[in-house]
Amino acid sequence: MNDIEHINQFSKQPPSCTEVEREVLGAILLDNRSINVAIENLQPEYFFDVKNKIIFSTMLDLYNRNESIDTITVYNELQKKNEIEGIGGVGYLSKLSQDITSASNVEYHSRIIVEKWLYRTVISESIGMADKSFKGEIDVFDLIDEMLTKFINITSNLFKRKILAFTKVLENMIDAIEKGMSGVKTGFIDIDEKLGMLRKTDLIILAARPAMGKTSLSLNIAKNIAEKEPVLYFSMEMASEQLASRLIASDTGVSDSQMYASKTVPKFSKNLINLKLFIDDSSALHVNEIRSKVQQMKREKDIKLVVVDYIQLAVAKGSTREQEISNISRSLKAIAKDFDIPVLALSQLNRACELRSDKRPLLADLRESGSIEQDADVVMFIFRPSVYDIRTSPSGEKYDENFAEIIISKNRKGAIGSIGLSFDKERTLFKNRALSITEEQFNYYQRPDIFA
Numbered sequence: 040m041n042d043i044e045h046i047n048q049f050s051k052q053p054p055s056c057t058e059v060e061r062e063v064l065g066a067i068l069l070d071n072r073s074i075n076v077a078i079e080n081l082q083p084e085y086f087f088d089v090k091n092k093i094i095f096s097t098m099l100d101l102y103n104r105n106e107s108i109d110t111i112t113v114y115n116e117l118q119k120k121n122e123i124e125g126i127g128g129v130g131y132l133s134k135l136s137q138d139i140t141s142a143s144n145v146e147y148h149s150r151i152i153v154e155k156w157l158y159r160t161v162i163s164e165s166i167g168m169a170d171k172s173f174k175g176e177i178d179v180f181d182l183i184d185e186m187l188t189k190f191i192n193i194t195s196n197l198f199k200r201k202i203l204a205f206t207k208v209l210e211n212m213i214d215a216i217e218k219g220m221s222g223v224k225t226g227f228i229d230i231d232e233k234l235g236m237l238r239k240t241d242l243i244i245l246a247a248r249p250a251m252g253k254t255s256l257s258l259n260i261a262k263n264i265a266e267k268e269p270v271l272y273f274s275m276e277m278a279s280e281q282l283a284s285r286l287i288a289s290d291t292g293v294s295d296s297q298m299y300a301s302k303t304v305p306k307f308s309k310n311l312i313n314l315k316l317f318i319d320d321s322s323a324l325h326v327n328e329i330r331s332k333v334q335q336m337k338r339e340k341d342i343k344l345v346v347v348d349y350i351q352l353a354v355a356k357g358s359t360r361e362q363e364i365s366n367i368s369r370s371l372k373a374i375a376k377d378f379d380i381p382v383l384a385l386s387q388l389n390r391a392c393e394l395r396s397d398k399r400p401l402l403a404d405l406r407e408s409g410s411i412e413q414d415a416d417v418v419m420f421i422f423r424p425s426v427y428d429i430r431t432s433p434s435g436e437k438y439d440e441n442f443a444e445i446i447i448s449k450n451r452k453g454a455i456g457s458i459g460l461s462f463d464k465e466r467t468l469f470k471n472r473a474l475s476i477t478e479e480q481f482n483y484y485q486r487p488d489i490f491a
Contacts, residue, residue, distance in 0.1 A: 053087070053158075053159050053162070054155045054158035054159055054162070055087035055088070055155050055159070056087075056151055056152065056155050057087060057088045057091065059148045059151045059152060060086050060087065060088055060091040060152055061088075061091065061135055061138070062139060062144070062148050063077055063081070063095075063145055063148050063149060063152065064091060064094050064095060064098070064135050065135040065136050065137075065138055065139035066139055066144070066145045066148075067098055067108055067145075068108065068109060068110055068113070068135055068136040068139075069136055069139055071107065071108050071109075073145045074098060074102055074108060076145045076146050076149065077095075077145055077149055078099065078102065079149075080146065080149035080150065080152075080153060081095065081149050081152060081153065083095050083096040083099065084156070085152050085153055085156040086152065086156075087155065087156070087159070089125070090125065090126040090127060090131060093117070093122050093125055093126055094113065094117075094126060094132070094135075097113055097116045097117055097120070097122070098113060100116060101113065101116060109136075110132055110133060110135075110136055113132060114129055114132055117132075157193065160193055161190070161193065164186075164189050164190070164193070168182065168185075168186050168189075184325070184327075184356060187325060187327035187328065187331075188327060190327075190331070191327045191330055191331065221238060221239050222235070222236035222237050222238035222239055222241075222381060223236055223237050223264050223268060223343050223344055223381065224236050224237075224263070224264070225237060225260045225263060225264070226259070226260060226262075226263025226264070227260070227263075227445075227458075227460065227469070227471055228471050229445075229458040229459070229460075229471070230419075230445060230458055233447055233450070233453060233454055233456065233458060234417060234447070234450060234452075234453055235452060235453055237260075237344060237381035237383065238381055238416075238452065239375075239379050239380055239381060240375050240376045240379060240380075240381070240416075241375055241381045241382070241416040241417060241451075241452075242368070242371055242372040242375050242381075242382050242384060242414055242415050242416055242417075243381060243382065243383045243384070243415065243416065243417040243418075243419065244350075244384055244385075244386050244405075244411060244412075244415040244417065244418045244419065245257055245383060245384070245385050245386070245419050245420075245421070246385070246386040246387070246388050246400065246404075246405060246418065246419070246420050246421075247387075247388060247400065247420055247421035247422070248387075248388050248390075248392065248393065248400070248426075249387070250426060251421040251422070251423055251426065252421055252423065252443065252462055252467070252469065253348070253349065253385045253421060254274075254276070254277065254282075254285075254348055254385070255285070255462070255467040255468070255469060256421060256445075256469050257272075257346050257348060257383055257385055258272070258282060258285060258286065258289075258467075259289065259468060259469050260344075260346075260383065261316060261344065261346050261383075262286060262289070262311075262314060262316065264343065264344050265314040265315045265316040266310055266313075266314060266315075267315075268315060268342075268343035268344070269315040269316075269317065269336070269340040269341060269342045269343060270315065270316050270317065270342060270343065270344045270345075270346065271317050271319070271332070271333060271336045271340075271342045271344070271345050271346070272316060272317065272318045272319070272345075272346045272348070273319050273321075273324060273329060273332075273345070273346065273347045273348060274318055274319070274320045274348050275320070275321065275322055275323065275324060275347075275348060275349070275352035275353065276348060276349065276352060277320065277348070278320050279318045279320040282318060282320075284298060284299075285467050286311060286314075287304065287305065287307050287311065288465070288466050288467060288468075289463075289466045289467055289468040290307045290308055290310075290311050291305040291306070291307050292466060293305040294465040294466065295467070315340075317336060317340065317342070319332060322352070323352060323353070323354050324352075324353055324354065325353070325354045325355065326353055326354070326355045326366065326367050326370035326371070327370075329347065329353065329370075329371075329374065330370065330373075330374050333345055333374055333378055333380075334378065337378045337380070342380060343380060343381075344380060344381055344382075344383065345374065345375075345380060345381070345382045345383070346382075346383045346384075346385075347371060347382065347383070347384040347385065348385045349384070349385035349386055349387060350364065350367055350368065350371070350384050350385065350386045350387075350411065351364065351386065351387050353367045354367075355367045355370060361410075364410065364411065365410035368384075368410050368411045368413075368414040368415070369410065369414055371384050371414070372414045372415075372416075386405060386411060388400050388404040388405065388420070389404055389405075391403070391404050392404050393427075397433065398422070398424075398427050398429065399420075399422050399444070399446060400420040400422060400446065400448075401448070402418060402448050402449065405418070412449065415449060416449075416450075416451045416452065417447065417449060417450050417451070418447070418448050418449035419445055419446065419447050419448070420445070420446040420448060421443060421444075421445060421446075422443070422444040422445075422446055423442070423443045423444070423462060424438045424442060424444070425438065425440050425441075425442070441461045441462050441463065441464075442459065442461065442462075442472075443459070443460045443461065443462040443469065444457050444458070444459060444460075445457065445458040445459075445460055459472045460472055
């Protein structure tokens with residue numbers, strides 16, 4: 040049973056807009072420049088009417104041979120392929136260009152065609168899945184995974200970047216530099232200077248052993264950004280209420296444990312009430328679900344950052360755990376690229392660092408998969424010496440109780456090295472270390488042209 044037969048089980052008229060299809064074809068015949076707009080959005084299979092599908096495919100053949108596209112050239116090409124009768128003769132072709140007066144709405148009309156194709160595809164795939172469900176011929180969890188994958192694949196190509204000439208890439212880069220770096224500031228001066236902010240399309244890994252403060256730092260960063268821009272936070276370990284109590288603690292100075300003991304919520308700032316922070320605390324999210332929710336929130340809220348807490352709690356297909364983690368990290372990088380936003384993903388470290396005399400983590404400590412390091416644009420580690428009762432650095436410098444070292448071990452677009460922060464354990468709050476902030480750094484951080 041083909042797609043149309045599947046759809047016809049429900050309706051004699053599947054979702055379509057053949058008059059809009061004719062408008063696009065007529066616009067191309069009227070003004071050849073219109074095909075440049077059309078080919079950015081359309082494929083022949085998106086057309087519902089078989090005649091229109093044949094004509095658009097023929098136009099693409101002419102375009103690819105750098106030949107003119109008009110009624111005569113399209114007619115001759117259709118004759119060569121013995122398809123002129125398939126469109127109902129020359130009369131249909133002539134009428135296309137006669138019925139249109141302007142070629143200005145090709146982009147808008149192309150989107151309508153894509154929308155109708157998506158509706159038809161979703162209906163067809165859903166019916167196919169329903170057939171399998173009734174027959175019980177596939178494990179239900181495999182069926183759900185297959186369904187999610189199919190729906191993600193339906194839309195993924197629509198978000199892929201277009202092929203650009205290098206001159207256009209160069210032009211875009213120069214424009215971005217002149218306007219300021221493209222990304223979001225973390226609120227931590229040294230981190231922003233080292234990374235040049237959290238940049239669009241980047242996968243940033245924040246890794247540490249348990250109790251080092253991964254969630255705290257990621258939540259602090261999310262809060263700083265959410266004061267101005269929308270942020271989507273996937274919390275697969277902690278409930279949303281726990282995150283909220285942490286944010287209140289960091290804002291008010293009243294610890295989480297004190298709040299629950301007194302059964303009183305302290306008065307917190309208006310900034311906290313107005314945070315543009317969106318939390319999904321679903322457990323064991325499949326990467327396809329994460330992608331789907333990012334797509335929805337990008338469209339509805341224009342989110343500027345995605346946080347995933349944490350990689351090892353997400354789910355993906357894979358015959359081994361290492362392969363599964365590889366698929367997760369690869370998918371998160373794809374999400375960053377396809378939706379043009381930074382993804383900050385938390386990761387556990389294995390125990391190897393605790394067996395060494397120097398407890399500071401290394402890239403080799405990333406748990407379960409080297410692909411995390413490979414897929415990431417940035418890898419940062421949190422190291423708090425006080426957790427291991429370490430009081431002095433290898434060079435003899437004394438650590439204070441609140442010292443936290445952020446180790447940037449990989450940075451595709453900038454420098455690597457270490458950054459010092461202070462960690463208030465009671466408030467689960469990371470702060471800039473005042474002694475490490477120079478006047479030059481402070482002025483850099485304040486520049487609106489850089490961090491707009």
